[in-house]
Amino acid sequence: MVKQENMTGGGEDLLAEALRWRDEGHAVAVATVVSTWGSSPRPVGSQLIVDDGLRLQGSVSGGCIEGAVVHEAQAIMGGAPAKLLEFGVSDEQAWEVGLACGGTIQVFVEAVE
Amino acid sequence: MKRALLDRLQAARAEKRPAAVVTNLKDGRQTLIVDGEGDDGLPLTADQRTAVAAAIQSDRSGVLKQDSDLFVHVHNPPLRLIVVGAVHISQALVPMARLAGYDVYLVDPRKAWANSDRFPAVNMVEGWPDEALHSLAPDHRSAVVVLTHDPKLDDPALGVALRSSAFYIGALGSRKTHAGRLARLRDSGLEEESFGRIHGPIGLAIGAKSPAEIAIAILAQMTQALHGAPPLVKADPLNPGAAAAE
Numbered sequence: 508m509v510k511q512e513n514m515t516g517g518g519e520d521l522l523a524e525a526l527r528w529r530d531e532g533h534a535v536a537v538a539t540v541v542s543t544w545g546s547s548p549r550p551v552g553s554q555l556i557v558d559d560g561l562r563l564q565g566s567v568s569g570g571c572i573e574g575a576v577v578h579e580a581q582a583i584m585g586g587a588p589a590k591l592l593e594f595g596v597s598d599e600q601a602w603e604v605g606l607a608c609g610g611t612i613q614v615f616v617e618a619v620e
Numbered sequence: 621m622k623r624a625l626l627d628r629l630q631a632a633r634a635e636k637r638p639a640a641v642v643t644n645l646k647d648g649r650q651t652l653i654v655d656g657e658g659d660d661g662l663p664l665t666a667d668q669r670t671a672v673a674a675a676i677q678s679d680r681s682g683v684l685k686q687d688s689d690l691f692v693h694v695h696n697p698p699l700r701l702i703v704v705g706a707v708h709i710s711q712a713l714v715p716m717a718r719l720a721g722y723d724v725y726l727v728d729p730r731k732a733w734a735n736s737d738r739f740p741a742v743n744m745v746e747g748w749p750d751e752a753l754h755s756l757a758p759d760h761r762s763a764v765v766v767l768t769h770d771p772k773l774d775d776p777a778l779g780v781a782l783r784s785s786a787f788y789i790g791a792l793g794s795r796k797t798h799a800g801r802l803a804r805l806r807d808s809g810l811e812e813e814s815f816g817r818i819h820g821p822i823g824l825a826i827g828a829k830s831p832a833e834i835a836i837a838i839l840a841q842m843t844q845a846l847h848g849a850p851p852l853v854k855a856d857p858l859n860p861g862a863a864a865a866e
Binding site for chain 2: 526
């Protein structure tokens with residue numbers, strides 16, 4: 508059974524969690540799916556949050572690109588500008604990270620300033 | 621994403637006001653739109669504001685068609701589920717629907733059933749089902765599920781639900797029970813054409829037996845209605861040529 512306080516607010520609240528991590532003094536980045544073509548495991552608007560201790564919540568795919576997104580997120584929460592990432596079957600990088608679903612997705616990664 | 625914008629977004633969500641964050645994907649500038657009003661973080665043209673309002677109304681996040689550098693992230697209040705009947709199935713359905721992101725409201729004037737021992741931390745709505753549903757005013761982002769098995773509670777709730785734009789209406793009961801229910805609703809003067817909106821017997825036909833399994837069948841059917849998915853057609857693994865409609 509889910510804890511009471513989590514249940515009252517409906518589904519998970521990733522942005523609230525991101526703010527909690529920020530309040531604890533951690534650098535935090537938010538990755539958001541902004542567009543998809545073809546089959547993709549998570550719809551537009553799906554989010555992944557990550558902090559400087561590599562705590563993760565949420566997802567932007569079925570697990571196939573999270574590693575690459577987290578890698579970029581580390582630079583961005585360290586001060587690099589926000590960045591639009593694209594993963595697809597025609598993209599060599601996608602083969603490396605293994606976007607098995609056959610679609611293309613764009614993910615915007617930004618720091619919580 | 622600026623901390624101040626995030627704080628204002630969380631405040632709008634807590635007040636259940638429709639909101640959207642618009643991001644320029646080229647430079648990361650952002651504006652928060654709440655109740656149609658933006659801020660000066662990212663100036664928008666009138667056309668862009670109209671497109672953002674349409675995205676909020678249709679509950680669809682995405683890049684703007686006319687300007688693919690602008691991403692609109694819609695943060696609408698949660699979908700609502702109104703459950704009439706504080707019954708055993710509801711005890712499973714309420715937490716499951718919460719996990720799926722619904723704000724759940726429970727209606728049952730019988731205090732022996734509807735109490736915080738059986739339903740901790742649920743939104744209990746006072747009053748007879750028709751009054752309660754009137755006060756909740758179901759809209760196109762609401763589902764109404766009636767589970768009491770008692771016509772004097774179920775029927776008034778269905779009467780209000782059928783006059784609303786709820787995206788899903790379901791009623792527990794066998795085919796025979798449901799036929800009797802429709803006859804009563806007809807006698808009460810409701811439009812017969814609207815009766816097709818009621819899913820009865822409720823839930824996808826997955827052979828559900830226990831209260832929790834029935835809750836799964838109901839939530840699955842609500843999900844199907846929400847996304848406009850076609851009815852399931854299951855292929856028979858032993859006879860792949862023949863497909864049996866659920």
